[in-house]
Amino acid sequence: IAGITQAPTSQILAAGRRMTLRCTQDMRHNAMYWYRQDLGLGLRLIHYSNTAGTTGKGEVPDGYSVSRANTDDFPLTLASAVPSQTSVYFCASSAARGGTDTQYFGPGTRLTVL
Amino acid sequence: GQNIDQPTEMTATEGAIVQINCTYQTSGFNGLFWYQQHAGEAPTFLSYNVLDGLEEKGRFSSFLSRSKGYSYLLLKELQMKDSASYLCAPMDSNYQLIWGAGTKLIIKP
Numbered sequence: 001i002a003g004i005t006q007a008p009t010s011q012i013l014a015a016g017r018r019m020t021l022r023c024t025q026d027m028r029h030n031a032m033y034w035y036r037q038d039l040g041l042g043l044r045l046i047h048y049s050n051t052a053g054t055t056g057k058g059e060v061p062d063g064y065s066v067s068r069a070n071t072d073d074f075p076l077t078l079a080s081a082v083p084s085q086t087s088v089y090f091c092a093s094s095a096a097r098g099g100t101d102t103q104y105f106g107p108g109t110r111l112t113v114l
Numbered sequence: 115g116q117n118i119d120q121p122t123e124m125t126a127t128e129g130a131i132v133q134i135n136c137t138y139q140t141s142g143f144n145g146l147f148w149y150q151q152h153a154g155e156a157p158t159f160l161s162y163n164v165l166d167g168l169e170e171k172g173r174f175s176s177f178l179s180r181s182k183g184y185s186y187l188l189l190k191e192l193q194m195k196d197s198a199s200y201l202c203a204p205m206d207s208n209y210q211l212i213w214g215a216g217t218k219l220i221i222k223p
Contacts, residue, residue: 035213040215041215042118042201042203042212042213042214042215042216043157043201043203043211043213045210045211058210090156090157097209102147102162103147103159103211104159105156105157105158106156107155107156108155108156
């Protein structure tokens with residue numbers, strides 16, 4: 001039972017490059033989320049998806065895009081990376097959005113943009 | 115605006131009890147979550163409160179007062195493995211979790 005997997009574990013990226021962070025869950029959860037975590041700040045929501053085929057913007061969506069072609073996968077793309085996007089990125093999922101449904105997190109991707 | 119306030123860091127002794135407080139202001143309220151996060155790892159779920167009062171789960175308990183915008187996490191019989199950050203996250207009216215920066219708990223022998 002894997003739960004949520006993320007790839008890569010870590011990446012160093014030159015500014016201006018395009019990068020896709022991968023996230024896959026095997027729990028058949030409807031809702032999925034992308035967060036970034038920076039030192040001294042709480043987790044900030046980038047994008048979310050309530051169900052396959054739908055996505056929504058979170059608190060800090062600029063510079064990022066997502067897609068949800070199926071239930072299991074929720075990739076996050078940085079079209080043209082900038083140094084301010086250096087962060088730890090966590091993917092999470094929950095059975096549904098809202099209510100008491102707990103969010104379960106993947107192991108994270110540590111991204112450095114130079 | 116929405117705001118979460120919790121202490122940045124706390125220190126406690128192995129075997130003791132520690133209380134981590136969290137005050138919040140959110141647009142609407144749909145319950146409050148506590149997560150544990152060890153350094154370099156993902157957050158993991160600890161507790162969820164939606165009604166006022168104390169929820170006990172083994173060594174960990176969580177308390178909520180909705181009228182005061184206040185919650186605390188109580189950890190008993192502290193163990194070295196409890197050294198971690200503890201994240202308070204109320205859920206607003208849009209069912210979005212609003213995350214605090216977390217409280218780093220240091221356990222000393």
